[in-house]
Amino acid sequence: MNAARPNKQTAPIRTSPQQQARDRPPRAGSEHATFRGRWLPWLLLLPTLAILGVFSYYPAVQTLRLSVFRSNIIVGNEQFIALDNFSSLLSSPVYQQVMLQTLVFIALVVTLGLMIALGLAWLASQPIPGAKFYRLMLIYPYALSPAIAGTLWLFLFNPEVGAVNHLLETLFGIKPRWLDQPFLAFGLVVAATVWKGLGFNIVFYLAAIQNIPKEVTEAAQIDGATPWQLFYRVVVPLLSPMTFFLVFTNIVSSLFDSFGLVNILTRGGPVYGEAGITTFLVYQLYQDGFRSFQTGLAAAQAVLMLLLVICLIGLQFKYGSNRVHYGA
């Protein structure tokens, strides 16, 4: 955006550092691309801004506004109640538990998901016969919609008629209650979410691994690094920019996209303490906003979730970015 803003001087379109150095100081009307006039750049931005305005900014502003009202979408009322929605949410033991559960869920999904994805991507990138086939098979869960993935897991883990318990019963004589033992259900949703996200993470890790310069790994091998040392001391640090990116996308997706799986697998249950143990923030929002039609309360939750994302990402950039090594 900044590059396109018409300054007093014509601003250069982003170019490589070398080129910028050559061109400095910028001369008006030189050979590099500029926008003439004040309005042309805005005109060109207009379609994007219009779409963002209608589908992002306007709803966001409406959400902010609604969060200070008591509103039921069926009744159609709007009563100004200032910050009551927020105070009742933050003081509600149910909502506190849901928040805590969500944080634990995110932590587990991100760490497990990335570790497994990295391991599998590393193995799949080894020069072995059929590597291409493995890679394809590793990516496919990502192509399933959450609804279908949820249904698959539900069939597999139905405690009475599911395939998994059938197997466990024949082999070990046990039939775990996957969907109503709180910790099993929580684990199941974590596992399903990790599995569902694997494809995405593996694709990115595979690409990053293939971009690691051969000289570096070869040098390490010549210096006598064991395969484990090569992986842990050389590859993992070189992948840190990708990990940094994936941590961010995984936080956001486990915060928001967990909805589909949860809705089909557990509907937020089973109850543990004050609330269903797999009721995460986005599912609580769905239940309040779209099942109970408490639109104002749901808007307040959306605002709280936005703040949570900002906090998490802020923390990540503050404490995570100094562990990232760009370039070899």
Add this chain to the structure above:
Amino acid sequence: MKALWIAVPLAVTVMAVAQNQTVEFWHTFGDAKRGNWIQARADEYNKANPSLKIVPIYKGVSDETLQATVLAARQGKAPALVQVDGTSSQLALDSGIFQPVSSVEDVDFSDYLKPIVSYYTIGGKVNSIPFNSSSPVLYFNKDLMVKAGLDPARPPTVFSAVLATCAKFDAAKLGVKCVALTPFSWLFEQWMSQQNAQLLNNGNGRQDRATASNIDSPAGRKIFQFYKDLNDRGYLTNTGKLADTVGTNAIFGQQKALMTINSTAGLGNLLDASKQSGFQMGVGVLPIPDGSLRNGVVIGGASLWVAKAIAKPEAETALDFALFMTNTENMASWHKLTGYYPVRTSSVNLLRKQGWFEGNPLQLVAFRQLLSTKPNIANAGALTGANIQMRALIEQNIQKVLSGQGVSDVAKTANEQVSAALVEYNKNFK
């Protein structure tokens, strides 16, 4: 010449629009069986009335349909006829976008089954046309009963008999659970009604907005205790998901449980499942708490509402179609297809005349249960706009009992939570 080619069809179209009146009917049946039945009735109606056009549209499950209707109505594009879930009747009223059918024209409700009309009568007015109605019954596996030395001709009718049956069944050690039962608020509501106990105060929310629940009462605690007894003695099974009757049906259908309790609307599908799985299925009345007088079932299902902000002729067409769809013959065919009750006395008589009940004796149980219901406030069912939260809270609390918490604590918590939800909903009207 070219202009004429465009002008003529255009003029014809305009004339056609002027003659034709299109009326949208939004319903909640996405499955082929029920959705196609509705489409077929609309086609018949359209054929008989060439100037009218009924367009049935599936709009998602009941909450989604109601929400879509409200949003459409706010933009002045309300569908004329909408199927609304019975428990959402108060929400439909509070939305203010519907009119009572009696204000469109006088409807003769004398042919409709009394308990069903009673369910949809609010403030002395019948607001909507009853359409799909059902109630819960006991389904059991006759073959397994025989194997365990039980009499399939005498299924249990009270809670203690269910437990006794289970004790005997368990002793036979067939490796099958006794009851497939999910935490299901609809059944909780039925069992309150059977004990002649009102679920909510202020006449079940029918005299005035309900402000508190009666869950923490002897009647309510008996229901929690039933779940607890079944669970503690190892008789109970389900998928662990709340209100997952699809799951309990699957367990029962695959002979992993002796009995299950579910809606009559599932009879057709369960019969199919029993045939596929190779067992004889029996149907019994809903088992109820001991010592209660069987005050009757609350009618579950949905009714047809007519929108307010539409032209009078459109409203009349909508109502006319609703009455056509629920006429004697159509309700009989609807019942045969799905297992829902036909909502008219004349349909029941027609089915009798056709010998339907001799060929399908299982259906009769549900009918007797419904026809013996004498309408009163308890079996008219609870009314509140916080119905969806109420149900979720009841189900969560049943699950707490199943995970080992005490009945009295749980009943108390459930009562407080439901009452709080009622009060919170009522604040919308201050």
